[in-house]
Amino acid sequence: MPPKNLKRVTTYVNPEIAEALEEWAEKDERSISWLAGKLLEKAVRDYQKQQPKQETAPEGQE
Numbered sequence: 935m936p937p938k939n940l941k942r943v944t945t946y947v948n949p950e951i952a953e954a955l956e957e958w959a960e961k962d963e964r965s966i967s968w969l970a971g972k973l974l975e976k977a978v979r980d981y982q983k984q985q986p987k988q989e990t991a992p993e994g995q996e
Contacts, residue, residue: 943974 947955959969 945970 955966955969959966962969
């Protein structure tokens with residue numbers, strides 16, 4: 935059973951991608967869901983690192 939603090943995300947991928955994920959997950963003895971989650975986490979972290987830093991306005995000056 936997944937931890938309660940996780941959100942479910944559903945996606946569709948090309949059959950070739952699905953097959954590659956299946957092979958990768960099997961090789962690493964992980965589920966496709968676990969592998970996809972880790973790949974998404976890495977992609978989001980990489981994306982966030984590329985975004986310009988937003989300066990926060992001092993309190994009361996928004």
